[in-house]
Amino acid sequence: MFSKACEYGIRASIFIALNSFEGRRVSPKEIAAEIDSPQAFTAKILQALVRHNVIQSVKGAYGGFEIDKNRIKDIKLSDIVDAIDGDNIYKGCGLGLKACDEDRPCPMHDKFKVVREELKTMLESTNLEDLALDIKEGDTFLRR
Amino acid sequence: MFSKACEYGIRASIFIALNSFEGRRVSPKEIAAEIDSPQAFTAKILQALVRHNVIQSVKGAYGGFEIDKNRIKDIKLSDIVDAIDGDNIYKGCGLGLKACDEDRPCPMHDKFKVVREELKTMLESTNLEDLALDIKEGDTFLRR
DNA sequence: TTTAATTCGGATAATTTTATCCTATTTTAT
């Protein structure tokens, strides 16, 4: 469904949010260890998320990645997916036609559109706060 | 959402079904031209679909690809996706954990599961006959 | 001001996916 980069990006964002609640910055090393991802590759993804303004970075000693505590609840899954995988999964044709076009639809269009919309709604209505809180409660996990 | 191979595979299967209604076999060349896909790559995908028993091939002169006319309505989109992309999209964890596990779910699990199930239901309840008939009526298109 | 701890960014490598090419094999018609 999502690219590896996007999966790592979401898991990383949740872990950063979790720590930002406590006012703690985290390093790519710590993040990769926690979410079980390749460290250098994860670092690249974090850079992309910074560029897209999803997370913030602080350089130098005592630096690391963080998310403004007050904005955690405003960051939606769709922001992360958009930043890394782009909008094809929301807007693209399920059969790979150049664009999804109501006026000249592919055979899967009517049925696919429903699923695509549901995915969109789900990603747009899920924020980092919700996800991080579940982890804190021990109900969900970032690795296995 | 799906791989290129899978997109081509679905489009090809629909076109083959359309022709099999008329008792006509089609070649990879004709298929690729019709669905706007690379011919040799498409041929490989057709071979895979034959191996998975989704379509049939007849070698030699006057040969080509076809689908048993009586089985067109029994072939579901999920059969094609399964054959080419496997079952990860139905069964896998949305955040890329090794497997989706109810007992140790990822933070996205509850919400992702709903979308994944809807996709599964959609693919399992859509058959090649429905898709091919819409094209015949001129309501939908395989290329653009 | 120096040092240590960091992120940033470029270069490169490995792997997977997508794509092409060529030959072998099969089958029908002549």
Next chain:
DNA sequence: ATAAAATAGGATAAAATTATCCGAATTAAA
């Protein structure tokens, strides 16, 4: 039998994704 028309399948190649490495730039503390 032979020739022609097809699919099958192996060997590569190209492109995209995933992954690693290393030095440059930045920042805070000592």
